[in-house]
Amino acid sequence: xxxxxxxxxxxxxxxxxxxxxxxxxxxxxxxxxxxxxxxxxxxxxxxxxxxxxxxxxxxxxxxxxxxxxxxxxxxxxxxxxxxxxxxxxxxxxxxxxxxxxxxxxxxxxxxxxxxxxxxxxxxxxxxxxxxxxxx
Amino acid sequence: xxxxxxxxxxxxxxxxxxxxxxxxxxxxxxxxxxxxxxxxxxxxxxxxxxxxxxxxxxxxxxxxxxxxxxxxxxxxxxxxxxxxxxxxxxxxxxxxxxxxxxxxxxxxxxxxxxxxxxxxxxxxxxxxxxxxxxxxxxxxxxxxxxxxxxxxxxxxxxxxxxxxxxxxxxxxxxxxxxxxxxxxxxxxxxxxxxxxxxxxxxxxxxxxxxxxxxxxxxxxxxxxxxxxxxxxxxxxxxxxxxxxxxxxxxxxxxxxxxxxxxxxxx
Numbered sequence: 001x002x003x004x005x006x007x008x009x010x011x012x013x014x015x016x017x018x019x020x021x022x023x024x025x026x027x028x029x030x031x032x033x034x035x036x037x038x039x040x041x042x043x044x045x046x047x048x049x050x051x052x053x054x055x056x057x058x059x060x061x062x063x064x065x066x067x068x069x070x071x072x073x074x075x076x077x078x079x080x081x082x083x084x085x086x087x088x089x090x091x092x093x094x095x096x097x098x099x100x101x102x103x104x105x106x107x108x109x110x111x112x113x114x115x116x117x118x119x120x121x122x123x124x125x126x127x128x129x130x131x132x133x134x135x
Numbered sequence: 136x137x138x139x140x141x142x143x144x145x146x147x148x149x150x151x152x153x154x155x156x157x158x159x160x161x162x163x164x165x166x167x168x169x170x171x172x173x174x175x176x177x178x179x180x181x182x183x184x185x186x187x188x189x190x191x192x193x194x195x196x197x198x199x200x201x202x203x204x205x206x207x208x209x210x211x212x213x214x215x216x217x218x219x220x221x222x223x224x225x226x227x228x229x230x231x232x233x234x235x236x237x238x239x240x241x242x243x244x245x246x247x248x249x250x251x252x253x254x255x256x257x258x259x260x261x262x263x264x265x266x267x268x269x270x271x272x273x274x275x276x277x278x279x280x281x282x283x284x285x286x287x288x289x290x291x292x293x294x295x296x297x298x299x300x301x302x303x304x305x306x307x308x309x310x311x312x313x314x315x316x317x318x319x320x321x322x323x324x325x326x327x328x329x330x331x332x333x334x335x336x337x338x339x340x341x342x343x344x345x346x347x348x349x350x351x352x353x354x355x356x357x358x359x360x361x362x363x364x365x366x367x368x369x370x371x372x373x374x375x376x377x378x379x380x381x382x383x384x385x386x387x388x389x390x391x392x393x394x395x396x397x398x399x400x401x
Contacts, residue, residue: 031374050366052222
């Protein structure tokens with residue numbers, strides 16, 4: 001009975017992590033265009049792991065050959081630490097693919113509701129179409 | 136050496152007792168007000184399993200259109216630009232919004248005070264319990280988190296907070312609703328089986344036509360708080376560049392409010 005209760009709690013907790021946005025710092029929709037999806041591949045410049053949003057700085061080469069830096073915002077570090085994340089989750093030189101909703105302001109390079117996949121195919125963050133990774 | 140007669144000593148002692156009597160009386164009254172049977176056991180760490188307020192195109196905990204807002208409140212919100220919100224400088228949110236944040240918090244019930252520690256923004260609130268001679272704010276004393284006094288009644292912890300500073304997002308930091316120094320927030324905490332329920336009522340005659348209220352329940356947690364939160368102002372501001380500007384020329388706002396009386400450009 002005890003095990004069953006724990007299992008229910010665990011399943012509920014995982015489900016909540018998957019379906020719920022995890023930050024109340026500010027509303028996301030004014031910042032990101034939820035009607036659009038983008039996918040990029042880039043090299044990690046640095047990963048600033050802190051509150052209220054950790055940020056992954058990704059160097060990306062655009063189709064026209066220009067190199068730009070994308071900023072990918074995550075849920076609060078205090079939430080991610082409960083999942084075992086550390087400041088070494090991403091290190092400079094890592095190659096990752098990111099999919100999500102692009103930032104609204106023209107000329108900026110941001111993304112929300114992320115799914116991030118490493119070069120070996122493992123999902124580093126998100127999954128399920130990005131619904132798990134809303135900031 | 137000065138000699139004091141026995142009768143003078145007795146008179147002095149009687150005078151001191153006379154002075155102390157009102158304090159002793161109020162202390163006894165306050166203590167009798169909170170008998171053990173009336174004190175809920177809410178000591179521990181609490182969280183909302185549904186995540187609490189989370190921004191996904193809806194406002195929370197309030198639906199702005201349903202709030203009894205004064206015209207000046209709507210005008211303020213209309214003019215307010217998101218980057219001006221104090222949270223982007225890591226200024227913590229305040230009640231009532233603080234209660235609705237999707238982070239854990241800890242309640243410690245001590246004899247003369249209740250301490251509430253929030254994981255979000257490292258906020259620590261001290262609720263000064265009545266009847267213990269705790270400090271009282273003076274006229275002109277205002278605090279970002281206000282001054283909280285508390286008491287127990289009918290198995291509830293009642294927390295009344297006043298003396299807030301003006302806060303541009305002090306009524307609701309998700310919807311950018313302001314609060315004044317007249318804001319009063321009353322929180323009532325009680326146990327409901329395994330749950331703890333909180334009823335939060337806010338009045339602010341400067342910005343509200345009537346009280347606003349929400350009631351939420353929380354579950355207890357065995358996990359510790361992850362502290363310090365250590366809000367990083369650099370990280371806090373990173374998303375602002377993604378937001379389309381509200382005003383055509385953001386510099387216009389700065390010039391308009393210049394203390395030198397400059398006029399906006401044509």
